[in-house]
Amino acid sequence: xxxxxxxxxxLSVQEGRISILNCDYTNSMxxxxxxxxxxxxxxxxxxxxxxxxxxKNEDGRFTVFLNKSAKHLSLHIVPSQPGDSxxxxxxxxxxxxxxxxxxxxxxxxxxx
Amino acid sequence: xxxxxxxxxxxxxxxxxxxxxxxxxISGHRSVSWYQQTPGQGxxxxxxxxxxxxxxxxxFPGRFSGRQFSNSRSExxxxxxxxxxxxxxxxxxxxxxxxxYTFGSGTRLTVV
Numbered sequence: 169x170x171x172x173x174x175x176x177x178x179l180s181v182q183e184g185r186i187s188i189l190n191c192d193y194t195n196s197m198x199x200x201x202x203x204x205x206x207x208x209x210x211x212x213x214x215x216x217x218x219x220x221x222x223x224k225n226e227d228g229r230f231t232v233f234l235n236k237s238a239k240h241l242s243l244h245i246v247p248s249q250p251g252d253s254x255x256x257x258x259x260x261x262x263x264x265x266x267x268x269x270x271x272x273x274x275x276x277x278x279x280x
Numbered sequence: 281x282x283x284x285x286x287x288x289x290x291x292x293x294x295x296x297x298x299x300x301x302x303x304x305x306i307s308g309h310r311s312v313s314w315y316q317q318t319p320g321q322g323x324x325x326x327x328x329x330x331x332x333x334x335x336x337x338x339x340f341p342g343r344f345s346g347r348q349f350s351n352s353r354s355e356x357x358x359x360x361x362x363x364x365x366x367x368x369x370x371x372x373x374x375x376x377x378x379x380x381y382t383f384g385s386g387t388r389l390t391v392v
Contacts, residue, residue, distance in 0.1 A: 177320070202380045211284070211370055211383030212323070257323060259380070267336040268380065270315070272322030 171195050172260050174271035182279050187245040189274050191258035194239065198260040202268065203232060203243050206255045215256070216243070248278045282307065284373050284384035292390045298359040301387045305352050305373030311335075312354040313381060314346060317368040326369075329354055330376065361391045 173192045181187045191201075199220040204212035218225040218232045218241065225232050231244045245252055255275045259268040285304040293299050305312050313336075314326040325338040329348035348354045352373075358365055368388050372381030 174322070204380075204383075209385070211286075211372075211385045213383070214380050217380065259323075265336070267313070267325060267328060269325065270323035272320060 170272070171198075172258060172269045172271040174256075174258060174274050176274050177272070178275040178277070180277045180279060181248045183250055184247045187243075187248040187252065187276055187278065189243040189245075189256050189258075189276065191241045191243075191271055192239060193241075193260050193269075195260070195262065195269075196239070197262040198269075200261045201232070201234065201241050202259045202261075203230075204257045204259065204270075205252075206257065206273070212257055245276075248276075250278050250280050252276060253278050284371055284382050286369075286371050286384035286387050288387060289385065290388045290390075292392060293361050295361055295363060295391055297361050298357065299361060299389060301356045301358075301369055301371075301389075303354045303356070303371030303373075303384060305354070305371075306375075306382055309373035309375050309382075310352050311374040311376045312348055312352065313372045313374070314354070314356050315370045315372065316340075317370060317386070318366075323370065326356065358389075363391050365389065366391045 202217040203215040206212040234241045255273045257273045259270045261268045287302045311330045313328040315323040328336040332348045343359045346356045368386045370386045372383045
């Protein structure tokens with residue numbers, strides 16, 4: 169049972185446009201969410217996070233939105249750059265578990 | 281400070297053999313988690329160790345085991361290797377806060 173789902177395995181976007189990556193979860197006990205970026209042959213690196221007490225968190229070109237009622241979060245990258253081409257994973261955790269459940273990832277390709 | 285170090289980077293093993301992977305966490309981090317990454321399956325949680333004790337466990341068969349030493353270094357062992365065990369194995373360390381993990385670069389295991 170996949171508790172965290174990224175239904176789009178891949179996404180292509182033109183440079184300068186907005187990239188929107190989506191993530192859905194099923195466990196209502198999840199209260200902390202993170203996005204990681206992964207380049208080939210490297211481990212994932214932390215990108216941005218959001219707590220369930222917020223509905224938006226922004227860091228430069230990256231914004232994460234959380235819709236608790238829909239159990240849905242999204243990552244917006246504006247403007248997209250070729251260096252953003254990577255696999256993006258969302259992850260969720262319930263309070264106190266210290267165990268993050270990851271989605272299957274979305275491969276983003278930003279076209280120059 | 282040094283990041284998470286995983287050794288070896290690459291391994292080729294034969295079906296039926298066993299393998300041990302090593303992970304040295306960031307200094308001061310006491311939590312070490314292991315993940316398996318395969319195409320289409322995202323990051324599958326194997327187990328997490330904290331202060332030499334397994335604190336969380338994923339849904340992998342008993343052929344997958346791990347341990348953590350007093351210096352927080354962790355090892356993961358896979359016995360009776362199967363072709364399907366071919367994957368990138370990622371280790372992540374944490375200071376046990378909600379702020380997620382720092383990942384190593386992974387060990388690429390190929391079973392032939």
